[in-house]
């Protein structure tokens with residue numbers, strides 16, 4: 001009996017949409033199912049009162065994002081549509097902001113670090129760069145750092161005022177448990193923070209272009225996926241459908257729930273929650289100098305991990321003369337705050353942000369609270385240990401895509417996973433006997 005569908009992709013985030021694009025290019029017929037009422041997943045943008053608000057991801061790298069740039073070129077987007085942010089990042093230390101974080105100039109001017117910490121950083125980055133080929137973002141399990149955690153690799157000042165604020169604030173990681181190897185591979189690939197770019201028309205630009213290419217059903221949650229003798233069966237809302245191939249392009253913990261027979265690696269991938277409050281302001285605010293973003297170390301403030309002044313990313317993001325600030329919750333409080341009301345979350349983060357962005361409460365016109373129970377993947381030693389087996393497995397009727405595929409906390413990993421899954425399916429006939 002022939003299957004109802006050729007390929008069913010579960011999840012219309014950037015990984016699922018990019019996988020659909022790659023598989024269609026191979027001649028497959030693809031239908032994407034999305035549980036939410038909109039596409040984009042963690043790369044969604046909201047447009048309200050003239051403000052353009054990125055609810056999840058905020059930027060991409062000029063370098064270190066090769067799969068993303070291949071897709072951008074495929075879609076015919078121009079560089080003007082992905083402008084350079086230009087401004088840098090700052091870190092808060094003892095009452096003031098220090099500029100040039102994550103930038104070579106920071107090594108000279110300090111960027112909030114002591115001379116000893118800067119020397120330690122220069123040695124670490126130099127040593128990593130010399131062994132660049134061993135730090136391949138596609139193979140996070142094979143770096144020279146093995147299973148050492150971030151907190152085991154960097155200490156004191158360097159940990160407290162650079163690695164913890166960057167990984168805690170931007171990825172939600174716990175440095176005592178996150179592996180250092182994948183982080184160093186990512187840092188080496190991406191380079192200086194001043195080279196970051198953003199999509200002029202919102203971080204959902206690529207997702208919108210991809211969704212327009214083929215069949216995407218929104219508001220349709222998939223409840224279960226099982227392999228059969230000739231493919232897979234999925235329960236679409238409450239109706240069973242069969243497909244030759246299913247690509248589960250959802251966060252790993254969701255994939256493991258939908259398909260309990262998933263490989264061990266899928267079960268071991270851990271995600272960290274993230275919580276943001278986006279503040280629409282009646283004027284731009286100034287509190288941390290020319291940087292567009294401020295990282296707040298947990299040793300300075302465990303409640304607020306960072307602030308982004310979105311109107312500094314490029315012109316046109318907010319109506320003339322107005323401002324937009326995004327507040328990110330600290331990892332120590334995020335799990336407790338997730339279940340609080342929007343009002344309580346906004347009140348808490350705004351009260352803590354006032355010292356870095358004076359006048360915030362006064363300038364407020366509205367807030368948007370964004371909760372991600374599965375915010376970003378965190379590479380633990382336990383997950384890394386199962387990855388080689390995952391990569392070696394034979395192609396199956398149930399395949400996977402998502403940023404967690406290479407345990408890299410960024411949209412590049414999601415888009416790269418789409419290329420990897422398409423390559424797996426192009427070189428294989430879907431096996432007659434179902435595997436997990």
Ligand SMILES: Cc1cc2nc3c(=O)[nH]c(=O)nc-3n(C[C@H](O)[C@H](O)[C@H](O)COP(=O)(O)OP(=O)(O)OC[C@H]3O[C@@H](n4cnc5c(N)ncnc54)[C@H](O)[C@@H]3O)c2cc1C
Pocket residue numbers: 010011012013014015016033034035036039040041042043055056057058059060170220221222223249250251254258274275276372374375376401402403404409410411412414
């Ligand atoms: C706060 C935050 C900031 C970030 N900042 C950056 C950044 O600046 N730069 C960067 O490169 N990356 C950033 N990222 C990471 C980036 O957003 C993700 O890596 C990327 O969007 C992941 O895409 P994905 O398709 O793998 O997953 P998702 O975007 O999570 O897509 C999965 C989709 O599956 C859907 N789904 C779930 N369950 C089901 C079901 N049962 N049936 C059907 N559909 C289902 C979901 O609704 C979702 O749309 C950030 C992430 C967060 C949370």
